[in-house]
Structure formats: C-alpha cells, structure tokens
Amino acid sequence: YNRNYSSRRSTYIKAIILGDSGVGKTSLMHQYVRGTFSTQYKATIGADFMKKDVDLGDGRIAEVSCWDTAGQERFQSLGVAFYRGADCCILCFDVTNMRSFENLESWRDEFLIQVGPRDPEGFPFVVVGNKVDMEGKRAVSQKRAMEWCAAKGNIPYFETSAKKDINVESAFRTVVKNAMDQE
Ligand code: GTP
Ligand code: MG
Numbered sequence: 001y002n003r004n005y006s007s008r009r010s011t012y013i014k015a016i017i018l019g020d021s022g023v024g025k026t027s028l029m030h031q032y033v034r035g036t037f038s039t040q041y042k043a044t045i046g047a048d049f050m051k052k053d054v055d056l057g058d059g060r061i062a063e064v065s066c067w068d069t070a071g072q073e074r075f076q077s078l079g080v081a082f083y084r085g086a087d088c089c090i091l092c093f094d095v096t097n098m099r100s101f102e103n104l105e106s107w108r109d110e111f112l113i114q115v116g117p118r119d120p121e122g123f124p125f126v127v128v129g130n131k132v133d134m135e136g137k138r139a140v141s142q143k144r145a146m147e148w149c150a151a152k153g154n155i156p157y158f159e160t161s162a163k164k165d166i167n168v169e170s171a172f173r174t175v176v177k178n179a180m181d182q183e
Pocket of ligand 1: 019020021022023024025026027028038039040041042043044045069070071072130131132133134160161162163164
C-alpha cells in the first residue's frame with residue numbers, strides 16, 4: 001500500500017464494485033471517473049480498474065482505485081482475487097431487476113468471506129440501486145432496499161442513474177469518505 005504520502009497527504013483507497021451482470025457497474029465507474037456513458041453493453045471479463053483523486057474538502061485527499069468486477073458467472077473466476085485489500089465496496093443492483101436486488105446478499109457474503117474484515121458489520125459498504133431513469137420499469141421499491149440496508153448494519157443507500165448522472169458522485173464519495181474514516 002502507498003498509504004499517507006507525506007508530500008501530498010493523500011491516502012490510497014481501494015474500492016470494489018460488485019453486483020449482477022448488467023446492473024451498470026462499468027457504467028457507474030465510467031460516469032464517476034470520466035463523466036461518460038454508453039448505451040452499448042460490453043461484459044467485463046475478470047476485472048478492470050480506474051483511478052481518481054478525490055478531494056474530501058477537509059484537507060484529506062483519497063487516491064482511489066476503483067475495481068470494476070465481472071457480474072457474469074463465467075467471467076468471475078478471477079474476480080475474488082481482486083477483492084483482497086479492499087477498503088470499501090459498492091454493492092450494485094438494478095432497480096428494474098428484482099433478481100439483482102435479491103442477489104445482493106450473496107455478493108456481500110462472498111465479499112466478506114474473501115476479505116475477512118475484523119468488523120464485518122462496520123465495513124464501509126454502500127448500496128446503489130441503479131437505472132432510476134427507468135422509473136416506469138421499477139421492480140424494487142426504495143423502501144424495500146432501505147430496509148435491507150438497515151438490516152445489514154445501516155449501509156448507506158443511493159438511487160442512481162449512470163445514464164443521467166444522478167447520485168453517482170454522492171455514492172462513491174460517501175463510501176470513500178467512510179473508508180478514510182476507518183484508516
Ligand atoms: P457486467 O460487466 O456483465 O458485470 O455488467 P455491468 O454491471 O458492468 O453493466 P454495464 O455497465 O455494462 O451496463 C449494462 C447495460 O445497462 C448497458 O447497456 C448500459 O448502457 C446500461 N446501463 C447502465 N447504467 C444505466 C442507467 O443508469 N440507466 C439505463 N437506462 N441504462 C443503464
Ligand atoms: Mg461491467
């Protein structure tokens with residue numbers, strides 16, 4: 001780890017993005033890091049990462065590496081190797097896809113098994129319900145998602161759209177800040 005560079009006072013933070021295939025993990029990362037969106041779907045194989053410096057505005061800078069993992073089962077085998085050393089985790093589902101919400105539990109459980117943090121209940125997760133621009137096709141209510149988050153140790157919940165750039169920055173910022181607070 002390149003933690004706490006004395007010259008820049010920045011802290012290295014590794015963030016992992018998890019969730020079913022097609023929920024928009026790659027799209028969320030691209031929107032967050034580059035400010036771009038594509039309607040084209042290209043499955044992530046293994047994992048991919050992008051870096052971004054985040055100024056928390058309180059004198060702290062996080063040098064964030066976002067790891068975007070594969071949701072498709074056949075591309076996941078390498079995936080868990082990337083979980084190691086994660087400081088925080090973004091659990092994603094698609095608000096128009098109930099199954100992707102139901103699968104959050106196993107994404108979270110598998111992540112905790114692989115990473116084995118000392119305090120699993122206090123680990124910096126955020127849950128992201130993506131594709132809220134498709135409100136007419138919503139299958140998972142905000143209430144239901146919030147109840148799940150509350151039951152898992154009060155995980156912060158964000159409803160996002162990678163397409164319309166809604167709440168993407170807030171979700172990432174929150175999980176990075178919570179990870180920094182644990183350093
Ligand atoms: P895997 O790499 O297979 O795990 O999928 P992924 O979770 O990375 O999904 P990806 O970001 O590739 O997005 C899948 C599809 O959903 C693409 O066609 C995106 O354009 C679309 N998509 C992603 N985010 C949004 C969103 O917020 N709104 C809408 N309407 N479409 C989205
Ligand atoms: Mg992807």
